[in-house]
Each structure stands twice: as structure tokens, then as C-alpha cells.
Amino acid sequence: MALHRPSTTKRILTVDLPMLAILVFTLGPYVWMFITSISDQSTLFTEGPSLLNATIENYIRLFRTVGFAENLLDSFIVAGGTVIVGLSLSVTAAYAFSRFNFRGKRILMLQFLLINMFPLVLLILPLFVLMRVLGLLDTHIALIIANSTVAIPFSIWMMVSYMNGIPRSLDEAAMTDGCTRMQALRRVVLPLCLPGIIATGIYIFITSWNEYLYALTLGGRNVRTITVAVQTLIGEYEVQWGLLTAGGIVGALPATVLFLLVQKRLISGLTQGAVKG
Amino acid sequence: MTDVSETPKHRASLGRQVLPYAMLTPAVLVTLAIVFLPMLQTAWMSLHDYVLFRPDDFTWVGLDNFKAALGDEVFWISLKHTIIWMCTTIPAQLLLGLVTALLLNQEFPWRPVARALIIIPWALPSVVIALMWVWIYDSNYGIANEFLLRMGLIQQAIPWLADPDTALASIILTLTWQGFPFFAVMILAGLQSIPQSYYEAASIDGASAWRQFWHITLPGISGVMMTAVLLRMIWVANSFDVIFVMTGGGPGYASHTLPLYAFIKARTNLDFGYGSAIAVLFTLLLMVVVVFYLKRTGKAVS
Numbered sequence: 001m002a003l004h005r006p007s008t009t010k011r012i013l014t015v016d017l018p019m020l021a022i023l024v025f026t027l028g029p030y031v032w033m034f035i036t037s038i039s040d041q042s043t044l045f046t047e048g049p050s051l052l053n054a055t056i057e058n059y060i061r062l063f064r065t066v067g068f069a070e071n072l073l074d075s076f077i078v079a080g081g082t083v084i085v086g087l088s089l090s091v092t093a094a095y096a097f098s099r100f101n102f103r104g105k106r107i108l109m110l111q112f113l114l115i116n117m118f119p120l121v122l123l124i125l126p127l128f129v130l131m132r133v134l135g136l137l138d139t140h141i142a143l144i145i146a147n148s149t150v151a152i153p154f155s156i157w158m159m160v161s162y163m164n165g166i167p168r169s170l171d172e173a174a175m176t177d178g179c180t181r182m183q184a185l186r187r188v189v190l191p192l193c194l195p196g197i198i199a200t201g202i203y204i205f206i207t208s209w210n211e212y213l214y215a216l217t218l219g220g221r222n223v224r225t226i227t228v229a230v231q232t233l234i235g236e237y238e239v240q241w242g243l244l245t246a247g248g249i250v251g252a253l254p255a256t257v258l259f260l261l262v263q264k265r266l267i268s269g270l271t272q273g274a275v276k277g
Numbered sequence: 278m279t280d281v282s283e284t285p286k287h288r289a290s291l292g293r294q295v296l297p298y299a300m301l302t303p304a305v306l307v308t309l310a311i312v313f314l315p316m317l318q319t320a321w322m323s324l325h326d327y328v329l330f331r332p333d334d335f336t337w338v339g340l341d342n343f344k345a346a347l348g349d350e351v352f353w354i355s356l357k358h359t360i361i362w363m364c365t366t367i368p369a370q371l372l373l374g375l376v377t378a379l380l381l382n383q384e385f386p387w388r389p390v391a392r393a394l395i396i397i398p399w400a401l402p403s404v405v406i407a408l409m410w411v412w413i414y415d416s417n418y419g420i421a422n423e424f425l426l427r428m429g430l431i432q433q434a435i436p437w438l439a440d441p442d443t444a445l446a447s448i449i450l451t452l453t454w455q456g457f458p459f460f461a462v463m464i465l466a467g468l469q470s471i472p473q474s475y476y477e478a479a480s481i482d483g484a485s486a487w488r489q490f491w492h493i494t495l496p497g498i499s500g501v502m503m504t505a506v507l508l509r510m511i512w513v514a515n516s517f518d519v520i521f522v523m524t525g526g527g528p529g530y531a532s533h534t535l536p537l538y539a540f541i542k543a544r545t546n547l548d549f550g551y552g553s554a555i556a557v558l559f560t561l562l563l564m565v566v567v568v569f570y571l572k573r574t575g576k577a578v579s
Contacts (some may be wrong), residue, residue, distance in 0.1 A: 016385055019385070019391055022380070023394060029409045033409040054400070078425055093301045100296070102297045112308070113571065114571065121539045122316055123315050125543050126315035126318035129322075130318075143339075146311075201337075212403055212404050213540070227405075253474075255402065256401065259396070270279060
């Protein structure tokens with residue numbers, strides 16, 4: 001391949017153009033949604049969505065009359081709470097998996113992998129019954145618990161892979177210098193895998209932010225996350241596509257921005273295991 | 278730990294034995310409480326006649342719910358759709374993902390931009406994905422109809438999601454769009470792990486681009502592709518939120534899948550006993566794939 005460099009024209013025809021076509025397919029729907037959201041409601045159906053006469057009226061209505069700000073806050077509390085629960089429970093577990101050999105390690109690790117494989121529909125029914133009995137329906141806590149069923153095993157797996165990347169000799173050196181295990185974990189290992197922890201946290205945030213079925217089933221009038229709010233919009237403002245698409249853009253924005261910020265590190269963490277295995 | 282009679286060395290090794298379990302306890306206890314107990318409860322509910330609006334009625338019916346499911350026409354329709362859906366969506370995602378990964382592995386000036394943008398569908402909430410595709414498929418003003426009409430490929434607008442013949446296919450296209458970036462990213466990682474020297478050696482030996490692809494690239498990424506397919510099968514089988522928002526399983530039962538059917542049974546009819554039974558049956562079917570995946574990963578873990 002390095003022996004002869006293909007000409008630029010050939011490259012454009014065989015690489016750039018096909019890539020461009022795939023990107024148009026990938027981004028087209030999103031761009032189309034955005035253009036619709038800034039089109040004037042009154043001319044949307046007569047002239048179709050267009051960039052001329054762009055307006056932010058739909059967005060203003062979204063926050064003034066539909067009350068999207070509250071939904072954003074609910075989503076933020078749920079997603080943030082899930083990140084805290086998911087990360088705090090999995091740090092020590094991941095360290096144990098990464099640094100010790102003990103009886104039952106394989107089974108325990110596979111058990112955490114298995115959790116992510118179970119169909120959501122298997123969990124959603126009993127969780128609804130459970131929350132109803134505990135009186136937790138329509139609270140943030142219920143949604144945080146439900147999202148943690150996915151977040152805990154996921155972050156354990158991600159963090160094991162990041163911690164395995166940090167040489168054992170470092171914590172052993174710290175312990176020779178008089179640190180206890182926990183101190184070595186806190187002062188040496190954690191700071192070193194901080195970027196990995198942040199990426200894991202952001203991924204949990206994104207999935208909890210995007211989660212819909214738990215939010216629909218366990219939420220209600222008081223706690224209505226952005227995804228449920230968007231879905232409700234579809235029912236209530238059926239043909240007002242300007243408003244609907246504005247809701248879609250706002251709902252997708254935080255996750256999209258966060259994702260683009262950390263995509264490189266995230267993807268290397270996610271794919272590492274698969275390439276090795 | 279406070280026992281003074283033990284030698285320090287013995288104490289340390291005891292600590293070493295207990296410590297990992299202590300560190301795992303919180304995570305294990307919480308997952309037991311919020312994952313495994315509820316799962317057992319589903320199995321338990323599936324053996325009972327349990328309808329939520331009849332509060333004090335929780336009668337043991339044994340396997341009656343399962344018998345009813347096997348005699349239920351909608352169950353078989355949903356199962357058929359689940360299979361069709363997996364057998365079309367996943368190969369489509371794999372193929373498109375493979376092409377994308379091969380392109381992203383080439384040298385071109387805007388490669389980093391393309392690589393970042395290609396994953397966007399993956400980060401979007403499923404509700405938003407459903408919303409924008411409902412808008413695209415809209416029978417009166419949707420761009421899909423507009424585009425096909427202008428190209429002269431269809432004579433009149435098609436109500437894609439309202440027509441039982443096109444509803445499932447339309448959803449399959451949406452899900453392909455949503456999932457192919459995952460394959461692209463995984464396969465790209467696999468491609469980059471193939472040493473460049475293999476290709477150099479092959480081209481010195483005069484191997485054509487096609488032969489290089491067949492004998493170096495494909496074997497190099499087959500492991501990743503296998504893992505990705507299994508992961509995605511589990512994922513695609515489990516997720517029904519996009520369908521739920523786009524069509525609610527309709528028109529009629531035209532886009533019902535098994536997990537969706539279980540969910541609708543419980544949510545709309547409040548029939549938690551029957552819904553649980555379908556969920557359990559579905560899980561048992563899915564376990565075949567899961568066990569296969571765990572066997573692969575299990576080797577990598579140890």
C-alpha cells in the first residue's frame with residue numbers, strides 16, 4: 001500500500017464520495033429535523049421546511065407554554081444521580097477484579113456481564129410492582145434505581161479495563177512506602193484512571209438521559225424526563241412538526257454534545273474488550 | 278483483624294483473602310436487590326393470575342400462562358416479527374458498518390471529522406430517533422414520499438407507518454440507521470489492530486487488493502465482527518422503545534415483537550401475569566445467544 005500512492009482523483013472517487021454519501025445518510029435525518037425546527041409553523045406545510053425566514057419561535061414556545069425546563073431538570077437529576085450511584089458502587093468492585101485473584105472471580109465477573117444481557121422487559125414489570133409497594137412511583141429515586149440496573153455492571157466492566165491498564169507495580173510501590181490498600185487505591189490508582197472514570201460517568205449520563213421505557217413506566221406527573229416529554233408532545237401536538245422537532249433537538253442536544261466531547265476516549269474503552277476477545 | 282495472637286504475615290494474607298470480597302459486597306448486594314430479586318419475581322408472577330386492577334387477586338395457576346401464550350396467535354406473530362427483524366436489521370447494520378469502517382480506515386484529509394460525526398445516531402435518545410423518522414415517513418409532508426415522488430419511483434404518497442405491509446420494513450430501516458455506527462466503530466478498531474506489515478508483505482508478493490482483503494483483513498476482523506454481532510443481537514432483540522414510539526406495535530399487530538408484546542400486555546391490559554410469562558419465554562429464547570456470547574467473553578476474562 002505504501003509502495004505506490006494512489007492519485008487524488010482516484011481517492012476522491014473511491015473514498016471521499018462514498019464516505020460523503022454515508023455521512024449524508026447518517027446526518028440527513030438530524031439536519032432535516034433541525035431545519036424543520038427553525039421553520040415558521042405557518043408556512044411549514046405550504047412551502048415545506050426551509051432555511052429562509054429562520055425563526056426560533058418554536059423553541060420559545062417549547063419553554064414558555066410546554067414547560068420543557070422542568071423536564072430538563074428532571075432528566076438532569078435522574079442522569080446525575082445514576083452517575084453517582086453507578087460510579088461509587090463500582091470503583092471498589094472494579095479494583096477488586098483488577099488486582100486480586102480470588103475464588104469465584106470469574107463467575108462474579110460474568111454475572112455482572114450477564115445482567116446487561118437480560119431483557120429490559122423482564123425487569124420493568126417487577127420494578128414497577130416493587131416501586132408501587134414502596135411508594136416510590138413517580139420519584140427521582142425510582143428512576144435512578146432502575147437506571148442503575150444497567151449503569152452498575154457497565155461501569156464495573158469499563159473501569160476494570162481502565163484499571164488493568166495501570167501497572168500493578170505502582171500500587172505495590174505505594175504500599176511498600178507505607179500506604180494501605182485503600183490509600184493506594186485512592187492516591188495512586190484513582191487519579192491515574194480519572195480520565196477513564198470521567199468517560200464512564202459521561203456514558204452513564206448519556207444512557208440515563210436517553211432512557212425512555214423506565215421513565216415512562218416509573219415516572220408520572222411529578223417526574224417527567226425529557227424523553228417522556230418529547231413522546232407526550234407527539235401525542236398532544238400531532239401536526240405541529242415545528243414544535244415537535246424543536247423538542248427533539250433540545251432533548252438530544254446534551255447527550256450529543258457530551259458524546260462528541262469524549263467520543264475518542266469512550267470508544268477506545270468500549271472497543272478494547274471486543275478487540276482482545 | 279484485631280486478633281493479636283496472629284502473626285502479622287498471616288494477618289496480611291487473611292486480609293488479602295477477605296478484602297476483595299469486602300470490596301465487591303456493595304455492588305453485589307445492590308445488584309442482587311435491584312436485578313436478581315426482581316427477575317425472580319417476574320418468574321414468580323408468570324406462574325400466577327395477576328391483573329393489576331384486581332388488587333387482592335394473586336392466584337396460583339401453574340403453567341397456565343405459558344400454555345395460553347403458546348396457543349396465542351399474537352405470540353407467534355410477534356415471534357415471527359422478532360426473527361424477521363433480527364435477521365434483516367443485523368446483517369444490514371453489519372454490512373453498512375463494514376463498508377463505513379473500511380472507508381474510515383483509508384487516508385483522507387477530513388477523516389477525524391467523519392469519524393466523529395458518524396457515531397451521532399448512536400448518541401441520540403431513541404424517542405428522538407423515533408420522532409424524526411415519523412416525520413420523515415409522514416404520509417402527507419414527509420421527505421421520504423416527497424423524494425420518491427420527485428424521482429418518479431412511486432406514483433402516490435405511501436403511508437409508510439400506517440400500512441401493515443410497509444410498517445415493519447420502515448422500522449427496520451430506522452433501526453439499521455441507528456445501529457450501524459456501532460459496527461463501524463467496532464470494526465474500525467479491529468482493522469487498526471491488524472499490523473501494517475502484513476499488507477506490505479502481501480503487496481510485495483503481488484497479492485491484489487481483493488486477495489489482501491480476503492486473506493488478511495477479513496480474518497483479522499472476524500473476531501470483532503462475531504462479538505459485535507452477538508452483542509448487537511442481544512441489544513436489538515431487547516430494545517423495543519423505537520417501535521413503541523413509532524407505531525405502538527401497529528397497525529394491528531403488524532410491528533409487534535415479543536418484548537413489545539409483553540410490555541403492552543402489562544402496560545395496557547395491566548395483565549402482569551401473562552406479560553411476565555411472555556417476558557420469561559422471550560428471555561429463554563434469547564439465552565441461546567447470550568450463552569454463546571458469554572462463552573466467547575468468558576475465555577477473554579480468565
